[in-house]
Amino acid sequence: MIPTPNLDHISSKDYENVYEPAEDTFLLLDALEKDAELLRNEIAPCISLEIGSGTGCVSTFLGKILGDGKAPNGLLPRLYHSVDIICCNPPYVVTTSEELYSSKSVIERAWAGGIDGREVIDKMLPLVDELLSDKGVFYLLLISENKPNEIRETMKNDYNLQSKVVLSRLAGREKQSILRFWRDIRQ
Template sequence: MIPTPNLDHLSPGDYELVYEPAEDTFLLLDALEKDAEFLRNEIKPCICLEIGSGTGCVSTFLGKILGDGTALLICTDINPYASAITNKTGYHNSIQLDSITTNLVNGLLPRLYHSIDILCFNPPYVVTTSDDLYLSKSIIEKAWAGGIDGREIIDKMLPLVDVKYFLFKIN
């Protein structure tokens, strides 16, 4: 069993600005752990990307799974506080993360197109208005605001994804 990354360096005030890991985060960690051997031995990733890294919990966990430190772990988040906290989480767990403040993959494409071996994305999916996505004054709301039908962010990202494997946990 791979331990959940240590987040003791975060304060309650940090969670007012950054999405606190919740059930959806832990389901993603469980799926990654279930497929750990496949990720290490079959995929053998060189470049991993997490979109919407929040606290950096998922990428740090992925770094623990991969273990040897040879994969580049890139994290993006639209929230500058999340980008800073992601780097701190990696540091406090001895995992090198490279966090970039950007919207989804802006600035990474086309350079990284067809180069991402593992993509992790826990998209915001709460049904909100489109205005909540683009006009919200609260940075934390962007962590869960999914727009119309909760799919606006997902629908922006899907056309950019070209994957060989899908990892799902279906009960």
């Protein structure tokens, strides 16, 4: 078992501007740990990217899985079809479009997802196709209101990305799921 990264250096004041790790973050950590052998041995990543990093807890945890020298790198234009692991815990809470764009606090923008909780997600999905390497995997955290099956179909039909639900869990009234996407390069 890989220990959760220590976040003691983050103060309560920091959490006014950074999304505090909660059930969704820990579900993503559990999914990565479940796939640790796949990530180490089959993917053997050179570049990983976390979108919606908040405290950086997921990137730190992924670095522990992969070991020294495999820490996640930043996004650069030169990463076209080069990113081996993409992790994303997007703003997914169902809100109005107005709330998404007019949120006064930074922390509200960390979770406000707009209509169906999908406005940010839908803008990001085409970028995944541009960034993901041939051997790469993309982990996406969703709730049932985000219509995960619709996203899976879109990714398959528009980008030829296969998918699997790695883990699902109830967190309060939210049904959270981690989906893993990958290219079907056997065609």
